Amino acid sequence: MAPHPEAAALLARSHRLGADPRNTNYAGGNTSAKGTATDPVTGGDVELMWVKGSGGDLGTLTEPGLAVLRLDRLRALRDVYPGVEREDEMVAAFDYCLHGKGGAAPSIDTAMHGLVDAPHVDHLHPDSGIALACAADGEKLTAECFGDTVVWVPWRRPGFQLGLDIAAVKEANPQAIGCVLGGHGITAWGATAEACERNSLHIIRTAEEFLARHGKAEPFGPVLEGYEPLPETERRRRAAALAPHIRALASQDRARIGHFTDSGVVLDFLARAGHPRLAALGTSCPDHFLRTKVRPLVLDLPPTAPLDEAIARLTELHAEYREEYAAYYRRHALPDSPAMRGADPAIVLVPGVGMFSFGKDKQTARVAGEFYVNAVQVMRGAEAVSAYAPIEESEKFRIEYWALEEAKLRRMPKPRPLATRVALVTGAGSGIGRAIAHRLVAEGACVVVADLNAESAAAVTEELGGADRAVAVTVDVTSEEQIAEAFRAALLAFGGVDLVVNNAGISLSRPLLETSARDWDLQHNVMARGSFLVSREAARVMIAQGLGGDIVYIASKNAVFAGPNNIAYAATKAGQAHQVRLLAVELGEHGIRVNGVNPDGVVRGSGIFAGGWGAQRAAVYGVEEEKLGEFYAQRTLLKREVLPEHVAAAVFALTGGDLTHTTGLHVPVDAGVAAAFLR
Incomplete structure (x- = not known):
């Protein structure tokens, strides 16, 4: 059965937005559409919202990846909302707003889409938008960039209250097409799917142009002498020599798969004088640090250092990293916080060589690296026009060890026997x-x-x-x-x-x-x-x-x-x-x-047998070549090929x-x- 026309248009819009990494990162952001359908129980019209469900990716979204909710019930949740201290309870309530069965689990951002009074809503994580969102004077820069057409919303953890905040901003600013969410990303809306997509792209491209026009030439500072990238062949040989040692360090708590990146973005960042300071500040957007951890491990040696010295220093830095991460956990953990999930880094940066990223499988490791590249671009934009100012460490902890995030992790399927190998x-x-x-x-x-x-x-x-x-x-x-x-x-x-x-x-x-x-x-x-x-x-x-x-x-x-x-x-x-x-x-x-x-x-499917060995062995045994497998089977105790x-x-x-x-x-x-x- 074909999807509802609004759902079909939503999928097409999502695919277009998700196909361009300038708009959002893998599995980041969400989109929605509202429309009317026939209620199979009453036969009357019912207002519905289709929204990308938890864990989906815009670029590859399919109809089963959408959550479908009744708008009357979703909006009625405002009347039972117990306040920001208990807003997590509202996620379970989304299940009582679902229309029919099947589809994806509603994500934490469902309230944002349902409570904002617009037929179509996009919430995205573009590097340019997050650069403004993570700038020290992001509110002022947002006004300079967009005037009153895009409104600043101060940092708030994703959830029901953020949905109420954005809904209030839209109501108070009828001229606005969207908002910049401090420390987070952007949200845009429109009366039609085309208008919403156009507004999203306008915000993203306008922010890009603003950063390019007003940004300074070297936001990460001058090149550090001796930290320039090694020539490609030498660089990749050095990376391969370091890789097993780095993987050993990143797998202290549990074995993980690695990914290596030596893109120009990464190499330039690591060659600049500002990279130690900025890397230590960590990433900001929740989508980033949930995959990259709050900060990377950075080798503080030039790429020409002897290999043994680099390995020894990485080992020392890894021990320090684990101690610091455990201290971070102790500083912010509450009695009901989930247990610490592991103290090994997800990102390891080696100047002149590149970036190693790690995860439970190759896709997770690769995506973690992609997100850190996004984070570098965010830092570049913020530093170009202001100063990079990520959200507070305590807020990062609240998201990393969020009960809802823990529940999401527990829903993941059990790893297969050879996972991480x-x-x-x-x-x-x-x-x-x-x-x-x-x-x-x-x-x-x-x-x-x-x-x-x-x-x-x-x-x-x-x-x-x-x-x-x-x-x-x-x-x-x-x-x-x-x-x-x-x-x-x-x-x-x-x-x-x-x-x-x-x-x-x-x-x-x-x-x-x-x-x-x-x-x-x-x-x-x-x-x-x-x-x-x-x-x-x-x-x-x-x-x-x-x-x-x-x-x-x-x-x-x-x-x-x-x-x-x-x-x-x-x-x-x-x-x-x-x-x-x-x-x-x-x-x-x-x-x-x-x-x-x-x-x-083994005759069937064998390259060796097809290459002449089969004919030779058939001649030795006096059988036809096509019957050689059967001959071998008959001489066995089980009579099986x-x-x-x-x-x-x-x-x-x-x-x-x-x-x-x-x-x-x-x-x-x-x-x-x-x-x-x-x-």
């Missing part, structure tokens, strides 16, 4: 590796799809859902430099690596006298040597992180089973199998578990959290080959 899978462009990548992402991991074939790796990454879930890297596992570069890509994309699957392989089936030295070297270089090189690089990262980890080898039943005409392949698989045992012993003290999977021949998904399931079983005390194990996935039983 970063996996790198070699040979992931097809067959077993592709199936493993799909299973790991399905269980919550971020995956680096590593393959010699760049197109295949890119295609699998697209299947997995793009950059918030997976990235593609082209890597020849016989190359030390390409392997190192693949891990650098993983570190920059996700902050670290926790799980590595050595799956890349190649097979040639020949009897001993027809096996050349080149055949032998090729298979050993790709599998035995390649998995050794990958595991060595993985161990370096995992040890630096201090978070433990998993290394899984996709070996083969041929590591144990002596099949015909298979000397080079089987010998290298036996070498891989023993690497599992050797590395399990060596890496156990670091909490790194090393295990293996021994599949039987082994598929890539079965191998992927074994990888998950080893890494999914239940086998925490298992290392040095080989799991057969061969449907039962007695000759390959482990002894």
Whole structure:
């Protein structure tokens, strides 16, 4: 069924506003429309409001993301409002104003939209609007910028009272098209959807032009000598070298995924003399600091400082940060405040290098970084025309540890088993590796799809859902430099690596006298040597992180089973199998578990079998190539063909959290080959 025309127009308007980051940030702000529909109970007209629900994003908003409320009941809440000290109680009352079932939960800003006497309302968080809202003399600047068409509303925490305040401002200022909310953002209204959108954009663009016209050239001060950005290649190598150590610090309370940004906005901010002072003031807009924490951790060394010195200083600063955050909590916590959620930073700034941001998943980490870039732009605007003056620390605490925010967090779904884990899978462009990548992402991991074939790796990454879930890297596992570069890509994309699957392989089936030295070297270089090189690089990262980890080898039943005409392949698989045992012993003290999977021949979907191995093995056994999978199945105890998904399931079983005390194990996935039983 098509949405109501007002709802359809609201969705279109929201998409246009949300598509431009100058208008609002991800999941920030909300929009509404009012209209008349038929009450299915009485058959008469009923006034309704459609408003973006809690947690939605304007740019991707759909009809189920709207809350639909009866206006008569919503407005009647003014008569039972118990006052600002108990305004949180009104959020539960919104549920009694809903029209029908389904739709999104009403957000804290619902009152603002319902109580303001206008058919259409937008509440947005544009950088230009927040710059005025967070300027020391924001009220005066707002009047200079807009005259009496946009009215200043002093800071008030979002809620029912703020809705009443804005409604009163509109009633008292009939000429106004909107308001600037101190420390917060903007609200605009209009008689039609087009007029409301036009007013929102007018406020945003006018503020941009005002800041550009009246702002000073260097709002963050002069460049600090020695703090200029490193050249790009050197900068990204430095970031990758720091990443596992920074992720270890940011994951003291709980493991988190990372994101790296070295945009010009960030690098210029960190090169300027004013950045330590401004960073210490923290962010202001509630949408910002709920994702970035009240302030970032800032390294106070130039980018040319020795790496060891930088890591040691970050460790010292992290300890200080945790102590200061705990003190912040103690200063403001009340007896009924939620427990402290963690004292690690969400944002770590490294001059000359960039910004590391962290969250429970890649999207959360990326969005936290985007919000801090918004905060930098806000600081730039405010400092250009005045002085940046965020809301009081006590107000930040009231929002960060708001009972309503705590309830919202508790409604979040339970994390999947591999949430916060970063996996790198070699040979992931097809067959077993592709199936493993799909299973790991399905269980919550971020995956680096590593393959010699760049197109295949890119295609699998697209299947997995793009950059918030997976990235593609082209890597020849016989190359030390390409392997190192693949891990650098993983570190920059996700902050670290926790799980590595050595799956890349190649097979040639020949009897001993027809096996050349080149055949032998090729298979050993790709599998035995390649998995050794990958595991060595993985161990370096995992040890630096201090978070433990998993290394899984996709070996083969041929590591144990002596099949015909298979000397080079089987010998290298036996070498891989023993690497599992050797590395399990060596890496156990670091909490790194090393295990293996021994599949039987996986024919369906296999790049190796499709590349000639299938035809060779079919010839050895005297069967048609298309029946090779069936042949393998019939020689097993269970009479079942082994598929890539079965191998992927074994990888998950080893890494999914239940086998925490298992290392040095080989799991057969061969449907039962007695000759390959482990002894």
